Amino acid sequence: MKIAVCVKAVPDTEAKIAIAADKTNIDFNGIRFITSPYDEFAIEEALKLKEKLGGDTTVISMGGAECTDVLRDSLARGIDSAVHLTDADFANLDTLSTAKVLASAIKDGGYEIVFVGQQGVGGDNSQVPPMLAELLDYAQTTMVVKFESDGKTFKAEREIEGAHEIVEGNLPVVISAQKGLNEPRYPGIKGVMAARRKEIAVKDAAALGLKGKVGGSELKVKIKEMSLPPERPAGRKIEGDCDTQVKELINLLHSEAHVI
Amino acid sequence: MSQGILVFIEERGGQLRKASLEALSEANRQIAAVGGSVTALLIGANVKALSSDVAKYNPAKVVVIENAVLGNYASETYTQALAEAVKAIAPKYVFAAYTAMAKDFVPRVAARLDAPCISDVMVFQNNGAELLPVRAMYSGKTYGTYEITAPLSFVTLRPNVFAVQEGSGAGAAVEDLAVNFSDAKAKVTEVHASEGNKIELSEASIVVCGGRGIKGPENWPVLQSLCDALGAALAASRAVVDAGWIDHQHQVGQTGKTVSPKLYIACGISGAIQHLAGMSSSKVIVAINKDPEAPIFKHATYGIVGDCLEVVPKLTDAVRKLHEHN
Numbered sequence: 001m002k003i004a005v006c007v008k009a010v011p012d013t014e015a016k017i018a019i020a021a022d023k024t025n026i027d028f029n030g031i032r033f034i035t036s037p038y039d040e041f042a043i044e045e046a047l048k049l050k051e052k053l054g055g056d057t058t059v060i061s062m063g064g065a066e067c068t069d070v071l072r073d074s075l076a077r078g079i080d081s082a083v084h085l086t087d088a089d090f091a092n093l094d095t096l097s098t099a100k101v102l103a104s105a106i107k108d109g110g111y112e113i114v115f116v117g118q119q120g121v122g123g124d125n126s127q128v129p130p131m132l133a134e135l136l137d138y139a140q141t142t143m144v145v146k147f148e149s150d151g152k153t154f155k156a157e158r159e160i161e162g163a164h165e166i167v168e169g170n171l172p173v174v175i176s177a178q179k180g181l182n183e184p185r186y187p188g189i190k191g192v193m194a195a196r197r198k199e200i201a202v203k204d205a206a207a208l209g210l211k212g213k214v215g216g217s218e219l220k221v222k223i224k225e226m227s228l229p230p231e232r233p234a235g236r237k238i239e240g241d242c243d244t245q246v247k248e249l250i251n252l253l254h255s256e257a258h259v260i
Numbered sequence: 261m262s263q264g265i266l267v268f269i270e271e272r273g274g275q276l277r278k279a280s281l282e283a284l285s286e287a288n289r290q291i292a293a294v295g296g297s298v299t300a301l302l303i304g305a306n307v308k309a310l311s312s313d314v315a316k317y318n319p320a321k322v323v324v325i326e327n328a329v330l331g332n333y334a335s336e337t338y339t340q341a342l343a344e345a346v347k348a349i350a351p352k353y354v355f356a357a358y359t360a361m362a363k364d365f366v367p368r369v370a371a372r373l374d375a376p377c378i379s380d381v382m383v384f385q386n387n388g389a390e391l392l393p394v395r396a397m398y399s400g401k402t403y404g405t406y407e408i409t410a411p412l413s414f415v416t417l418r419p420n421v422f423a424v425q426e427g428s429g430a431g432a433a434v435e436d437l438a439v440n441f442s443d444a445k446a447k448v449t450e451v452h453a454s455e456g457n458k459i460e461l462s463e464a465s466i467v468v469c470g471g472r473g474i475k476g477p478e479n480w481p482v483l484q485s486l487c488d489a490l491g492a493a494l495a496a497s498r499a500v501v502d503a504g505w506i507d508h509q510h511q512v513g514q515t516g517k518t519v520s521p522k523l524y525i526a527c528g529i530s531g532a533i534q535h536l537a538g539m540s541s542s543k544v545i546v547a548i549n550k551d552p553e554a555p556i557f558k559h560a561t562y563g564i565v566g567d568c569l570e571v572v573p574k575l576t577d578a579v580r581k582l583h584e585h586n
Contacts, residue, residue, distance in 0.1 A: 013514060013534055017401040026402060037515050094376055095367070121399055121514060125379050127367035130335065134371035139445035140335050142364045145508075154446075159509065160360035161272075161460045163453045165333065169446020179515045180508045220410035221376035224392060227403050229540065237552070237563040245564045246574040249546065250582055252562055257544045259466070259523040260490065260579065 001055030001151055004111040005046045006102050006132070007039040007074060008120040009066040024223050025092070033066040035073055038117025040184040041177035045147055046115050047078045048182060053151050056080050058109070062090055062101050068200065075195035076187030082198065087205040089215040092222065095123070097214040099131035104208040107136055111172065112151070118143050118176040129176035139169045142176040261389070262411040263296030266351035268342060269314055270361055271304050276313055279357030279419035279463055284317045286384075286422040287355050293386050299323055299349050300432075303341045305331035311434045318427030322434045323349065327441060334447035338365045343372050344439045346412070353391060358416040359462075370414040377414040378406050380518070382421050382541065391415070399514045399537035419463045420520040421541075454509055456494070461512070464493035467521045469512055469539070471497035473528015473549060473568050477505035482572050483527060489579040495519065497529050512538035527568035531556025548572070 011017065011031045018027040035043070046057045059074035061067040062085040071082040085105055093101065106114060114136070119126035126142075133140035139154075145164070146157035149171065156167045159178055187195070205211045212218075238245045238252075253260045265287040270277040287298045297320035302310060304326065311322045325341045342365065346354060354369075356362040358380045370377035378393045385392040385405060393415055397404045461467065468490070470483045480494070487494045495517075496510040512519055514534035524542035529535060531547070531554055539545070540559065547560035548568045557563045564571055 011398065013399060017398050019402065026398065096371060096374070096376055099371060122397065124395075124397055124399065125377075126363050127370075127377050127379055130364060130366075130368040131371035131377075133335075134339070134368045140364070140368070141446060142335075143360055158360075158364075161462070162456075162458075162509075163451050165448045166450040166452070167446055168449050169444075173446065179511070221378060221406055221408045221413065223404045224407040225405040226397075227405070229396070229400065229403055232545075232559060232561070235545070235557070235559070235561045235563060237557065237565060242566055242570055242574060245566065246571060246578050249562055249564060249575065250578045253523065253544070253546070254582060257523075257561065259544050260582065 001049065001053045001113070002109065002111045003046045003049060003055060003057045004106055004109065004114045005042050005057065005059045005074065005079065006114065006116040007043065007059055007061045007070055008036045008117070008122065009033040009061060009063055009070040010036045010120055010122040013037070013121060019226050019228060023225055023227070025226055033070060035070045036117050036120045036122070038119060038121070038177055038179065041179065041181045042115035042117050043074050043077055043079060044182045044184040045175070045177060047185070049113065049149065053149070058083060060085065060102060060105055062086070062098060071200050072195045073187060075198050076191035077185055078191065082200045084200050084202045085208065086202060089205045089210070091215065093215055094219055094221045095125050095127040096131055097219065099128050099135055100214055101208065101210060102128070102132055103135035104210055105203060113149065113171060114138070114174045116174065116176050118178050129174050133174035136172070136174065139173040141167045141173065143178040144175050145178050145180040147175060147181065261295070262350065262352040263294060264299065264349065264351040265291055265294060265296070265353045265355055266299045266301055266346060266349050267319065268301050268303070268354065268356040268362070270357060270359060271302065271307055271310055274306070276310055277357055277359065278424065279359060281317050281424050282419065282422040283355045283357045283417045284319060285425040286417060288318055288425065288427070290384060290391060293389060294352060294391065295389050296352065297321070299351065301325070301342070301345050303330060303338060315432040315434070316426055319432050322432050323437050324434060325437050325439055327439065329441045332448045333361065334444035335365050335368060336444040337441050339368045339372065340441060341439055342366070342369045345437060346373060348437055352412065354414045356416050358418050362416050366414050366416055373412060375412045375414060376408060376410055378408070379416045380418050381415055382418050399534065400540050418520060420465065454507070456507065456509060459493040461493050461495055461510070461517050461519055464519065465521050466490045466492035466523045467495050467512070467519050467539070468492045468525045468527065469495035469497065469529060470500060470527050471529030472499050474500070475569065479569060480506065482569060486525070486572050486576045486579070489576045489583070497535055514538065526556055526560070527572060529556055530554045531559060
C-alpha cells in the first residue's frame with residue numbers, strides 16, 4: 001500500500017497573534033510552528049493502516065522553513081519518508097493553488113490513500129482535501145471519525161450535523177481526518193533520533209512542473225486586509241450571594257441584553 | 261462582466277436547512293450591488309415539492325435537479341449537479357451555507373471549475389459590484405477581508421449570522437435541470453442519527469456549555485434542565501470531551517464546533533484560547549466559575565463567581581418563572 005499524508009505547519013495555538021506592518025498578513029516574527037492538530041489524526045491513521053496492511057507512508061508539506069520541524073515530527077512518529085514542497089512562488093497561495101501544488105507532488109506517486117487533517121488551524125478553510133480529491137480524480141470522504149480499508153475498497157464514518165454517515169467506496173481516496181478518528185501516538189526518543197538521520201526530499205515549482213502556474217498573477221483570490229477582531233466591551237461580575245446573583249443575571253439578560 | 265448569485269439550498273429529511281435560507285436572504289440583500297438576479301438551487305431525490313417553500317424567500321428563479329440517484333448523498337453526484345447548474349446559469353457568485361455537506365462538495369466543484377472558494381464567511385464588505393468576504397482565521401484570532409479577481413467564485417456562509425428575510429414570494433419561476441449522472445466512486449450507504457441535541461449547535465440561538473467545573477458526567481442533567489428551560493443546545497469544552505464525559509459532537513472550540521448564538525452560558529469553563537476560538541462571536545457571554553481569576557471572565561458580558569452546580573439549578577428555576585410570567 002502506498003499512503004500519503006499532507007500536513008501543514010501552523011502557529012502554535014497558544015500564540016498571541018499580531019498583524020504585520022503591511023496589514024495583509026499576520027506577523028510571523030517569533031512564532032513557534034506546530035503540526036496542525038487535525039493533521040495529527042491523519043498521521044496516526046496512516047501509521048495504523050500501514051501496520052495493518054503493510055506498505056509505505058510519505059508525509060508532504062508545502063511552505064517555508066517552518067515545515068522542517070513539522071516534517072521531522074511526522075518522521076519521528078513513524079512515517080517512512082518526507083517531502084518538502086518549497087518555492088518563493090508558494091508564498092500566500094489560496095486554497096485552490098495549494099491543492100494544485102500538493103496534487104502535483106502526489107499524482108504520479110501511485111498513492112492509494114491520502115490522509116489530510118479536515119482543516120488547517122491557520123486559514124481554517126477546510127477546503128484542500130476535497131479540492132485535492134478532485135484534482136487527483138480520487139474518491140473522497142471528509143470529516144472522518146472511523147476508517148477501514150482492505151486495500152481495494154474502504155468504509156468510513158463521517159460526522160454531519162446530528163448524525164453519522166457511513167460512506168463506502170473504492171480506492172484511491174482522499175480522507176480528511178476529524179477529531180475522534182484515533183488517539184495520535186507521540187514521538188519517543190528513538191523516533192526523534194531516527195528522524196534526525198532521515199533525508200527530507202525537497203521539491204520546488206520547477207521540479208513539480210508548476211513554474212509560472214501558481215501564485216503571483218495566477219492567484220484568483222487574496223487577502224486584502226488582515227485585522228484583529230473588534231474588542232468586546234469590558235463585562236462585569238455580578239455581586240452578592242447566589243440568589244442575588246441569579247436574580248440580577250435574569251434581569252440583565254431579559255431587560256438589558258434582551259436575549260431571553 | 262459576470263453577474264448573478266446562485267444559492268444552493270440544502271434539504272435534509274424533507275426540510276429546508278435554515279442556514280440555506282439565511283444564505284438566500286443575504287444573496288437578496290447583495291444582488292442590487294452585484295447585478296443580475298438570484299437563483300435558488302435544489303438538489304435531491306424528492307425536492308421539487310419544496311420549491312414553493314423556497315419561493316417564499318424571493319429568489320427570481322428556483323432551479324430543481326431531481327433524480328433518484330441523489331437520494332443518498334455522494335460527493336461526486338452532488339458535485340456534478342452543482343457544476344452543471346453553474347454552467348447553465350453562469351452566476352458570478354455561488355452561495356451555500358457552511359454545513360458538513362457544503363464543506364464536502366462545494367470546494368470540489370470550485371476545483372472542477374478552476375474557481376476560488378472562500379469559506380465560513382461572517383459578513384460581506386462591498387466595492388462596487390465586488391463582494392469582499394470577511395472571515396475568521398487563526399482560530400478566530402484575526403479577521404481576513406478577501407478580494408476576488410475571478411469571474412466566478414464559491415462562498416460558504418456561517419450559519420446563524422445572516423438574518424432570514426421572508427418575502428412576498430410572488431412568482432418565482434421553477435425550472436427543471438436534467439443531469440446525466442456518472443457513477444460515483446464512493447457513496448453514503450447508511451445514516452445513523454446521533455443521541456443528544458435536537459438543536460444543531462452551529463445553528464443554536466442559545467448554548468449552554470459545560471467544562472471541568474461540572475465535576476463529572478453525572479451532572480449533565482443539571483445543565484440539560486437549563487437547556488430545556490431556555491430552548492438551548494448543550495455543548496462541552498475539550499477537557500470534558502477528552503475525559504470521556506460526553507461525545508465530541510458537543511465540543512465547542514478550535515478542534516470542535518464554532519457557534520454564533522445570541523447567548524452563550526459557560527459553566528465551569530476556564531476560558532482557554534482554544535475554547536474561545538469556538539464561541540467568541542457569541543452576542544452575549546455569561547461565565548459561571550468558582551475561580552475569580554479564570555480567563556473566561558475577561559471575555560464575558562456578565563460573570564458570576566460561584567459553583568456552577570449551585571448556580572445553574574437556581575438559574576433554571578428563575579428562567580422557568582420568567583417564562584411563566586410572559
